[in-house]
Amino acid sequence: MDPRVAAVLARLEDRSIREQQELAELNDKGARFVREAASRFMLDVGVEVGKLLNLLARSLGARRVIEIGGSVGYSTLWFAEAVRSTGGRVVSFEIDPLKVALMRENLADAGLLEHVEIIDDDASKHLPSLEGPFDLVLIDHWKDLYIRDFDLAWPRVRRGGLVVADNILHPASTLEAMQAYVSHVRAAPGARSFTLSAGNGVEITARTDERGAR
Ligand SMILES: C[S@@+](CC[C@H](N)C(=O)[O-])C[C@H]1O[C@@H](n2cnc3c(N)ncnc32)[C@H](O)[C@@H]1O
Numbered sequence: 001m002d003p004r005v006a007a008v009l010a011r012l013e014d015r016s017i018r019e020q021q022e023l024a025e026l027n028d029k030g031a032r033f034v035r036e037a038a039s040r041f042m043l044d045v046g047v048e049v050g051k052l053l054n055l056l057a058r059s060l061g062a063r064r065v066i067e068i069g070g071s072v073g074y075s076t077l078w079f080a081e082a083v084r085s086t087g088g089r090v091v092s093f094e095i096d097p098l099k100v101a102l103m104r105e106n107l108a109d110a111g112l113l114e115h116v117e118i119i120d121d122d123a124s125k126h127l128p129s130l131e132g133p134f135d136l137v138l139i140d141h142w143k144d145l146y147i148r149d150f151d152l153a154w155p156r157v158r159r160g161g162l163v164v165a166d167n168i169l170h171p172a173s174t175l176e177a178m179q180a181y182v183s184h185v186r187a188a189p190g191a192r193s194f195t196l197s198a199g200n201g202v203e204i205t206a207r208t209d210e211r212g213a214r
Pocket of ligand 1: 038042043044045046068069070071072073074075076093094095096099121122123124140141142145
């Protein structure tokens with residue numbers, strides 16, 4: 001891997017480790033407490049899922065990757081490193097301006113900024129008009145918005161494309177919303193979907209367009 005990318009990933013992984021204890025305490029209090037303090041935390045997908053996203057993007061030959069919830073750019077870096085090889089582009093949505101500034105800085109430090117379009121706004125305002133088709137979509141923002149934004153993205157996921165949603169199994173405070181999401185996507189037309197217990201748990205939903213596919 002390009003040493004500039006590796007260095008920024010390592011810097012963010014160090015930051016993430018430092019945040020874990022405080023985050024665990026907030027999660028124990030409830031999802032509302034994490035959301036109120038969200039500007040201070042990366043809330044990243046973690047190394048395992050980061051590597052998974054990178055490999056999925058590479059093996060799909062993804063040229064159009066959509067990220068809903070980019071934070072300071074950890075998952076974005078893994079995607080951008082993959083699309084630099086495939087000749088593709090990442091569109092990353094992040095609503096918090098402080099995080100957008102850090103994401104931009106991190107991508108620039110890694111030499112990957114030109115592979116990412118950052119949209120500093122609510123994803124739902126743009127998803128309906130965003131150019132498709134999408135090869136790969138990551139849903140990793142507020143948990144009560146997953147179903148809404150899955151429904152906006154799904155019609156333009158290409159056949160054979162994937163939607164990956166994070167935090168399916170952890171934290172406990174958002175499990176109920178995640179169970180609703182899992183039931184929802186498994187009933188989507190042409191979807192085949194399963195939960196992989198990597199990182200905080202990811203639901204991987206493939207668009208097969210087969211009748212009755214699950
Ligand atoms: C869990 S973090 C994303 C972590 C990131 N994927 C990573 O691995 O580093 C969720 C992010 O979603 C952002 N967010 C929440 N609602 C959003 C929305 N409607 N549109 C875009 N971003 C949103 C929050 O500001 C927060 O930074």
